[in-house]
Amino acid sequence: MEVPETIDMATVYVPPEIGITLLEGFERKQIAEIWINPGAESEALIAEARRRKLNVIEACSIIGIGRNPYSV
Numbered sequence: 539m540e541v542p543e544t545i546d547m548a549t550v551y552v553p554p555e556i557g558i559t560l561l562e563g564f565e566r567k568q569i570a571e572i573w574i575n576p577g578a579e580s581e582a583l584i585a586e587a588r589r590r591k592l593n594v595i596e597a598c599s600i601i602g603i604g605r606n607p608y609s610v
Contacts, residue, residue, distance in 0.1 A: 548564055548573065554580030572587060573595045574596050
């Protein structure tokens with residue numbers, strides 16, 4: 539699916555072998571921040587993202603937007 543607007547942030551929760559296939563689209567769309575959440579990371583995924591010069595943040599994106607996933 540093509541999103542015509544600018545995307546400020548993408549958050550990845552899928553297994554690394556799927557996440558790595560998303561990097562080309564993130565690069566093409568010039569997404570400002572790519573959040574790789576715990577469990578979605580791998581050395582290969584991070585290395586490829588950095589090779590593509592993507593702004594990768596290895597952290598929980600829920601906490602990154604100021605929410606606590608443990609509160610109701």
